[in-house]
Structure formats: C-alpha cells, structure tokens
Amino acid sequence: xxxxxxxxxxxxxxxxxxxxxxxxxxxxxxxxxxxxxxxxxxxxxxxxxxxxxxxxxxxxxxxxxxxxxxxxxxxxxxxxxxxxxxxxxxxxxxxxxxxxxxxxxxxxxxxxxxxxxxxxxxxxxxxxxxxxxxxxxxxxxxxxxxxxxxxxxxxxxxxxxxxxxxxxxxxxxxxxxxxxxxxxxxxxxxxxxxxxxxxxxxxxxxxxxxxxxxxxxxxxxxxxxxxxxxxxxxxxxxxxxxxxxxxxxxxxxxxxxxxxxxxxxxxxxxxxxxxxxxxxxxxxxxxxxxxxxxxxxxxxxxxxxxxxxxxxxxxxxxxxxxxxxxxxxxxxxxxxxxxxxxxxxxxxxxxxxxxxxxxxxxxxxxxxxxxxxxxxxxxxxxxxxxxxxxxxxxxxxxxxxxxxxxxxxxxxxxxxxxxxxxxxxxxxxxxxxxxxxxxxxxxxxxxxxxxxxxxxxxxxxxxxxxxxxxxxxxxxxxxxxxxxxxxxxxxxxxxxxxxxxxxxxxxxxxxxxxxxxxxxxxxxxxxxxxxxxxxxxxxxxxxxxxxxxxxxxxxxxxxxxxxxxxxxxxxxxxxxxxxxxxxxxxxxxxxxxxxxxxxxxxxxxxxxxxxxxxxxxxxxxxxxxxxxxxxxxxxxxxxxxxxxxxxxxxxxxxxxxxxxxxxxxxxxxxxxxxxxxxxxxxxxxxxxxxxxxxxxxxxxxxxxxxxxxxxxx
Amino acid sequence: xxxxxxxxxxxxxxxxxxxxxxxxxxxxxxxxxxxxxxxxxxxxxxxxxxxxxxxxxxxxxxxxxxxxxxxxxxxxxxxxxxxxxxxxxxxxxxxxxxxxxxxxxxxxxxxxxxxxxxxxxxxxxxxxxxxxxxxxxxxxxxxxxxxxxxxxxxxxxxx
Numbered sequence: 001x002x003x004x005x006x007x008x009x010x011x012x013x014x015x016x017x018x019x020x021x022x023x024x025x026x027x028x029x030x031x032x033x034x035x036x037x038x039x040x041x042x043x044x045x046x047x048x049x050x051x052x053x054x055x056x057x058x059x060x061x062x063x064x065x066x067x068x069x070x071x072x073x074x075x076x077x078x079x080x081x082x083x084x085x086x087x088x089x090x091x092x093x094x095x096x097x098x099x100x101x102x103x104x105x106x107x108x109x110x111x112x113x114x115x116x117x118x119x120x121x122x123x124x125x126x127x128x129x130x131x132x133x134x135x136x137x138x139x140x141x142x143x144x145x146x147x148x149x150x151x152x153x154x155x156x157x158x159x160x161x162x163x164x165x166x167x168x169x170x171x172x173x174x175x176x177x178x179x180x181x182x183x184x185x186x187x188x189x190x191x192x193x194x195x196x197x198x199x200x201x202x203x204x205x206x207x208x209x210x211x212x213x214x215x216x217x218x219x220x221x222x223x224x225x226x227x228x229x230x231x232x233x234x235x236x237x238x239x240x241x242x243x244x245x246x247x248x249x250x251x252x253x254x255x256x257x258x259x260x261x262x263x264x265x266x267x268x269x270x271x272x273x274x275x276x277x278x279x280x281x282x283x284x285x286x287x288x289x290x291x292x293x294x295x296x297x298x299x300x301x302x303x304x305x306x307x308x309x310x311x312x313x314x315x316x317x318x319x320x321x322x323x324x325x326x327x328x329x330x331x332x333x334x335x336x337x338x339x340x341x342x343x344x345x346x347x348x349x350x351x352x353x354x355x356x357x358x359x360x361x362x363x364x365x366x367x368x369x370x371x372x373x374x375x376x377x378x379x380x381x382x383x384x385x386x387x388x389x390x391x392x393x394x395x396x397x398x399x400x401x402x403x404x405x406x407x408x409x410x411x412x413x414x415x416x417x418x419x420x421x422x423x424x425x426x427x428x429x430x431x432x433x434x435x436x437x438x439x440x441x442x443x444x445x446x447x448x449x450x451x452x453x454x455x456x457x458x459x460x461x462x463x464x465x466x467x468x469x470x471x472x473x474x475x476x477x478x479x480x481x482x483x484x485x486x487x488x489x490x491x492x493x494x495x496x497x498x499x500x501x502x503x504x505x506x507x508x509x510x511x512x513x514x515x516x517x518x519x520x521x522x523x524x525x526x527x528x529x530x531x532x533x534x535x536x537x538x539x540x541x542x543x544x545x546x547x548x549x550x551x552x553x554x555x556x557x558x559x560x561x562x563x564x565x566x567x568x569x570x571x572x573x574x575x576x577x578x579x580x581x582x583x584x585x586x587x588x589x590x591x592x593x594x595x596x597x598x599x600x601x602x603x604x605x606x607x608x609x610x611x612x613x614x615x616x617x618x619x620x621x622x623x624x625x626x627x628x629x630x631x632x633x634x635x636x637x638x639x640x641x642x643x644x645x646x647x648x649x650x651x652x653x654x655x656x657x658x659x660x661x662x663x664x665x666x667x668x669x670x671x672x673x674x675x676x677x678x679x680x681x682x683x684x685x686x687x688x689x690x691x692x693x694x695x696x697x698x699x700x701x702x703x704x705x706x707x708x709x710x711x712x713x
Numbered sequence: 714x715x716x717x718x719x720x721x722x723x724x725x726x727x728x729x730x731x732x733x734x735x736x737x738x739x740x741x742x743x744x745x746x747x748x749x750x751x752x753x754x755x756x757x758x759x760x761x762x763x764x765x766x767x768x769x770x771x772x773x774x775x776x777x778x779x780x781x782x783x784x785x786x787x788x789x790x791x792x793x794x795x796x797x798x799x800x801x802x803x804x805x806x807x808x809x810x811x812x813x814x815x816x817x818x819x820x821x822x823x824x825x826x827x828x829x830x831x832x833x834x835x836x837x838x839x840x841x842x843x844x845x846x847x848x849x850x851x852x853x854x855x856x857x858x859x860x861x862x863x864x865x866x867x868x869x870x871x872x
Contacts, residue, residue: 080812080849209808216813217801217820219748219788226747277751278731278738348752348760348848349814397750397814398848429753615808615851622850645757645846653839656852 033180036138036187037061068177070102075115077107079396082612083123085211093203094135096159107371109391117370121574121673137189145179207611224367227354229422234277236284238270242639244294254286299636311464311485318472319481326458326479330449338512339700342438342633349397350432351408356422362389366409369399374406378413401500430643437499442466444512454524467505475535495638503676514569514684527557545577549601553581560692567689569681574673578602580681584689591709595657600678605669613674617661624682626651719780722790730777737761737772748788748817759845760818769825788817799865803858811849823859831863
C-alpha cells in the first residue's frame with residue numbers, strides 16, 4: 001500500500017510528553033499500534049489536594065493493538081464505585097468496538113499517566129467525557145486510515161465492532177487490528193472530534209452488571225494485603241495513647257528477645273517486624289513506652305461548645321436582599337441549632353500497604369484513592385526520584401474519601417528503605433479509627449422567619465467548622481445570607497484529623513437545611529412537599545425531582561406531624577438533584593427508629609451505566625442510615641474511644657429498608673455526579689420522618705434511641 | 714508451637730501454630746489463601762468467616778489449634794473446577810457487592826445458613842447475616858442473592 005507512510009508514524013503534537021521520555025521509549029513500554037492520549041485539564045475539585053508541580057499534560061490514553069484489543073490506561077482506581085465497568089462502556093461505544101474487547105489498566109503509576117485521585121464523583125462527570133473524546137478521535141483516525149486502504153471516502157464508511165466497512169458494500173472492510181498492525185501512531189485528543197449523540201449510543205445508557213464480580217466472589221481479587229512476597233515481613237508500629245502525644249522514652253528489650261522479631265527505630269517511628277502477622281502483634285504489645293499526652297478538655301458531648309468558641313473566622317458565601325427587611329416582614333421566627341458529631345469512614349478493608357525494593361526501585365501496593373500523590377509523597381519522604389517509586393494496580397476495599405490520605409504507604413516505604421526487605425503493613429481496626437480523617441463535627445445555626453403569607457422572608461445560615469459545600473440554599477427566599485465560620489490558623493479547630501467523608505460538608509449542611517425547612521413548614525401549617533414547591537417556583541428541575549419522588553412514594557398531603565412517619569429531604573450534590581422519601585416506625589418506649597421504606601429519585605444528567613448508578617444510590621441510602629441513626633465517634637481529650645465496631649456501629653442488615661430508586665430521564669444532559677447524591681439527604685429525611693411520626697424534633701445527629709426518646713419528652 | 718492437622722477445601726493440611734494464633738493468619742499466611750479477609754480482628758465484622766465442620770465461624774478469633782481434625786472450607790474451596798457455586802453465581806447476577814472486601818465472608822456466612830436452612834425467609838437471612846458488615850451498602854441485594862441461591866441449591870439436589 002503506497003499510502004502507508006502518510007499515516008504510519010506520528011509524533012506528539014500539542015501536549016507535554018507523558019512520561020518525559022521520547023516517543024520510541026513510550027511506544028516500547030506500552031506496545032505499538034494506535035495510541036490516543038488526552039488531557040482532562042483543570043478539574044473543579046482540586047482545592048486542597050496535592051497537585052503536580054505543573055499543569056498535567058496527559059491524563060490517560062488508549063491503545064488499539066495489533067490483536068484488535070483496546071487497552072485503556074487510566075490513573076483511576078476501583079474501590080467499588082464502578083469505573084472498571086463504566087469507563088470501558090464509554091470507550092467501546094465511541095470507538096465502536098465490542099465491550100469485551102476493552103481492557104482497563106488502572107493506576108499503575110509506571111504505565112498510566114498522572115491523575116489527582118479517585119474522589120468527588122469525578123470519574124464519569126469529568127474524566128469520562130474526555131475519555132470519550134479520545135475514543136472518538138481514535139475512531140476518526142481509523143476511518144481515515146481505512147479510507148486510504150480501501151480507496152474510499154471517509155463519508156462512505158461506517159464502523160461497528162472493531163471493523164471499518166463501506167456503507168454500500170459490506171464486503172469492503174478492514175479491521176482495526178489490520179489497520180494498526182506494525183504502526184506507531186501517537187495522537188492527542190483535545191476535544192476536536194464530536195462525540196456521539198445520545199440517540200446514537202449502543203452501549204452507554206444500557207445496564208451492565210459489574211465486570212469485577214467473578215474475581216470478587218471467588219476470593220481471587222487482590223487487595224493490598226493479599227500481595228505475598230517471598231521473605232516478606234509483617235510490621236506493627238508503636239502508637240501513642242492519643243493524638244499529639246510526645247514519645248519520651250521507649251523500651252524494646254522484651255520484643256527483641258522474641259525469636260525472629262526485628263525492631264526498627266527511626267526517630268519517632270518504632271516498629272517490630274516478623275514474618276507472622278500474629279507474632280508481630282504480640283511483639284508490639286511487649287514494647288513499652290512513656291508518652292507525654294496533650295490534654296484538651298473536650299469530649300463528644302462538650303465538643304459543640306468548643307466548636308462555637310473556636311470558629312470565629314466568618315466568611316460569607318452568598319447573600320441576597322436584606323436580612324433586616326426580612327426580619328421586619330416575619331411574623332414567626334425560628335432559630336435552630338443543629339449538631340453533627342465526628343464520624344469515621346470505616347471501610348471494611350483497613351489502610352494497608354505492601355512494598356518491596358526491586359532493582360533500586362520501590363514497588364508499592366496500597367489501599368489508596370490517590371496513587372500518584374501517594375507515590376510523590378513516598379518519593380519526597382524517602383528522598384527518592386518519583387520515577388523510582390511505583391504504585392501498582394490493586395482493588396481497594398472501600399474508600400469513601402478516607403483513602404485519599406495514606407500514612408500507611410509512607411510508613412511501609414520507610415520501613416522497606418530502612419531494612420531492604422519486603423514489608424506488609426495492615427492497620428488494625430483501632431489504627432484505622434485513630435488515623436482516619438474524620439468527617440468534621442459541626443454546628444449549624446439557622447435563623448429564619450415566615451411572613452404572613454407563610455413564605456420564608458429571611459434565612460440566615462451559619463455552618464461552624466463543617467465546611468461550605470452546598471451550604472447555600474436553592475429556595476426562593478428574598479433575604480438570605482450563608483456563612484462559614486472556621487477556626488483561625490493556629491487554633492486547634494478539631495482534636496482529630498478531619499477530611500473528606502463521602503460528599504464532604506454536604507451531609508451536614510443538607511441535614512440542617514432540610515430539618516429547618518420541615519420545621520418552617522410545620523410552623524406554617526403547610527404540607528412539607530407543598531411548602532418546598534412554594535419555594536421552588538424558579539427551579540423547575542428541582543421541583544420535578546420533588547414531585548416525581550412524592551408520586552413514586554405515594555405521598556399524600558398532610559401537615560406535620562401526621563403520625564404516619566413519612567418524611568423527606570432534597571439536596572444537590574455535584575450537580576445532581578436528589579430527593580429521598582422515607583417511612584419510619586418509632587418505638588415510643590425505647591425511641592428506636594426503624595426505617596421501613598426509602599424511595600429515592602434523582603436527576604443526574606446522562607447516565608453511562610444505569611445499573612451502576614442504581615448500585616451507588618442504594619449504597620448511599622444504606623450507608624447514610626448509619627450516620628443518620630448511629631455513627632458517632634466517642635472520645636475524651638485527643639484519645640479515641642471508638643476503636644472497633646463494638647464502639648462504633650455502622651449500618652447492619654436489620655436496618656435495611658425496602659428500597660426503590662428511580663433516575664429521572666435527562667439523558668441529553670451532561671453527566672453529573674453519581675457516587676454521592678442520596679447520602680446527603682438521609683439525615684434530613686430520617687429526622688423529618690421521626691418528627692412526622694412523633695412530633696419530636698431531634699437537632700443532633702445521629703438519632704439514637706436515647707435522643708429520640710428525650711425529644712419525645 | 715503445635716502441629717495442627719485438618720482438612721482444608723478437601724485436602725489434608727498440616728501447619729504449626731502457637732496456642733493463641735488465629736486461624737485467619739494461618740489460612741492467609743501459612744496456607745496462602747488470601748480470599749479470607751482481615752477486617753476488625755475481633756469477630757465484629759465477619760469478613761474472615763469460614764466454614765468449620767458445617768458451621769460458619771469467625772477465623773480471626775478462632776485459635777488454629779481448635780481446627781485440629783476438622784473440615785474447613787474457605788471461599789477458594791466453594792467453586793469447583795472453575796464452576797461457581799450457586800451462591801457465588803447469584804452474588805454476580807444480583808450485583809450483590811461493590812468493593813468486594815466483605816464478599817467472601819458474606820458468602821461463607823450465607824453458606825453456613827443455607828446448609829441448615831435452604832429456603833430462609835427474608836427475616837431469617839437478616840438474622841443470620843446481621844453481624845456481617847458491609848460498608849458499601851449492598852445489603853438488600855445480598856439478601857436477595859442468598860434467597861435465590863437457596864432455591865438454586867435445592868433444585869440442584871432435587872431428584
């Protein structure tokens with residue numbers, strides 16, 4: 001074919017070299033064929049994260065090899081939320097290959113380009129769109145190559161199942177594999193090829209079961225602690241009795257006397273090593289140490305006073321009209337204070353990492369949502385070159401934001417560097433609690449009033465120490481203000497590490513807002529659905545979600561408390577509009593709340609894998625019942641008293657309600673977030689249903705039997 | 714150290730274990746079967762569940778020496794010749810998992826239930842599974858998968 005040369009080899013165009021290596025090395029590493037690389041650009045949730053030292057050039061690429069298989073190299077990880085199933089659907093559809101011909105290579109830091117991390121519902125919402133662009137670009141290139149091969153015009157060709165063929169004469173065809181054989185083409189995608197319209201989708205929008213289930217039900221799926229390396233040692237690390245403690249002295253003599261136990265000491269890092277996890281555990285118990293503890297006079301009950309005292313720095317997020325005018329117009333004022341405790345991520349897999357040195361390079365398998373920042377953190381800690389640290393692909397046993405932070409990976413790498421031996425570190429459940437980046441405890445104060453017509457005349461919202469995401473209301477209120485109040489720099493805002501807990505800040509702010517809306521509705525003597533709709537006249541999308549959910553639930557109008565135990569809450573999370581209606585039964589003697597039924601309706605824009613979206617919705621409802629009803633970190637000073645599942649209870653089977661989830665059809669929209677939405681409304685929905693059942697309003701989460709009973713009086 | 718012999722997934726094995734060494738680490742480290750997971754170390758979460766003489770047990774709190782002379786089944790022994798057990802099959806069909814970390818323990822605990830009660834009611838499944846923890850929130854699907862598997866198992870042994 002004399003046209004071969006035209007499109008045989010191409011070099012990187014308008015992007016930075018993905019690995020700082022030349023094209024030949026790059027192709028050698030991942031294999032020949034057609035490679036399309038792409039950049040996500042600046043993503044919206046970057047604040048507070050470790051960023052690469054300069055703008056990322058390439059975020060992922062896909063390769064069509066000589067065997068016709070499509071390999072997609074992405075920095076995303078699979079922790080149950082489903083990109084291993086949904087991302088290939090996007091590629092296969094845009095590229096017109098069979099779904100089973102797409103392989104995912106996820107978060108091997110040697111092979112996959114840099115990625116900030118897997119969190120914030122970014123994978124489909126931001127990343128997927130660009131991935132589709134790359135697949136569309138690859139398809140366009142293949143069609144062009146085929147046109148040359150078949151001596152036909154590009155418009156005379158169509159693609160299906162990895163084949164380019166003539167629209168008129170299907171015998172004139174060539175496979176993607178034939179087209180890419182022996183080629184070394186490296187292209188970039190900058191969103192320059194049109195994506196398929198929704199009506200053209202063959203795979204996207206259809207429901208697919210998870211592709212990783214078989215491995216997971218047979219026990220073959222590998223997690224960080226399942227990596228077994230010859231001569232590997234298990235590590236246990238000496239931990240302080242409470243956070244902020246200073247190590248005064250340590251005696252490791254007894255541990256050293258144990259057969260086969262190795263003690264490692266490097267500054268404040270004191271560890272014991274043994275081939276057996278069990279013996280390592282016994283050895284660490286024999287290490288005695290004296291600590292100077294930092295004492296603060298605070299526990300889970302006094303913490304809210306502390307928060308109000310320390311949160312003095314005010315920032316106004318939004319303001320509309322004049323509060324004073326609204327107050328003058330008000331005939332009823334309702335001033336409420338809502339309290340949220342610390343809660344833990346509690347994935348069933350604790351933070352775990354296994355590492356070894358090989359040919360002067362550090363190889364790490366870590367239960368981690370942020371392989372690249374973690375790799376960079378290890379390199380920095382050990383004074384190694386980033387290129388000499390590799391994080392390898394591994395399943396993650398639940399993250400929920402807690403595995404954005406990975407002290408275990410740094411610790412294990414330090415131990416490997418010190419000993420030159422392969423080492424595994426599995427956090428105990430107690431360590432998992434102590435070093436978790438908890439959902440921050442918070443106080444939300446809302447002062448609001450109703451005018452004579454029963455409409456909200458003003459709304460003054462202040463969240464203390466909880467963060468501002470989705471703090472700003474979306475209702476029609478003429479006079480309002482939304483503020484965050486935070487501890488000034490240098491003050492101890494929280495006695496524990498805090499961080500991003502599934503939909504950070506949104507659970508706290510939504511619980512407060514939706515409880516207050518319900519209180520106002522009752523004060524106005526209006527059915528709470530009707531009350532919401534009266535304040536959503538400008539927002540048909542949200543009004544539609546509320547109406548659709550109410551219909552699906554079988555809501556009949558009544559002012560609260562109706563005694564039926566029906567309640568709901570609405571919210572927004574990463575662009576998705578969501579409502580959950582619940583029916584509860586409250587034991588009047590004990591205050592125990594049983595959620596019998598939950599109906600969720602959400603408008604999340606275009607959905608790649610409806611089945612995957614439904615799994616996330618159901619998961620959010622069930623996980624959300626945990627924080628609504630029972631999750632609360634117990635502590636005294638900076639000492640964690642919640643250390644295992646006996647002292648920190650999460651959702652169990654006996655709490656599982658009958659669940660009905662429903663996605664509003666808006667497939668011509670862009671995709672919004674799918675990993676979090678229903679969880680944000682669970683607290684408000686349950687509190688409102690408890691009020692509807694009993695007339696008792698509970699202002700403090702979780703709604704434990706004691707609190708419900710106390711509120712019932 | 715004591716030598717402990719037992720049957721693991723149909724094969725006789727012999728290990729040496731300390732008096733208080735939990736079965737979990739013997740299975741994972743000495744016998745190299747990593748499907749059985751460590752979740753809490755205190756018997757609260759159930760991700761370490763295995764079957765011993767037909768009973769679901771928490772391997773993280775079970776001293777390995779107590780397994781002497783018993784028949785032990787782990788998740789690796791449930792499928793045969795690459796063919797999934799009906800429980801595994803139904804977990805796949807129902808998408809009864811997300812991160813998958815609790816899954817082996819869920820399946821083994823459910824297996825223990827179905828051995829005794831092949832057609833459990835919803836309530837019986839809830840009672841039997843209540844102390845196996847799932848953080849991703851697959852509870853409803855797990856209950857469904859277990860009930861479906863019970864029916865499948867009954868069918869396959871029916872004349």
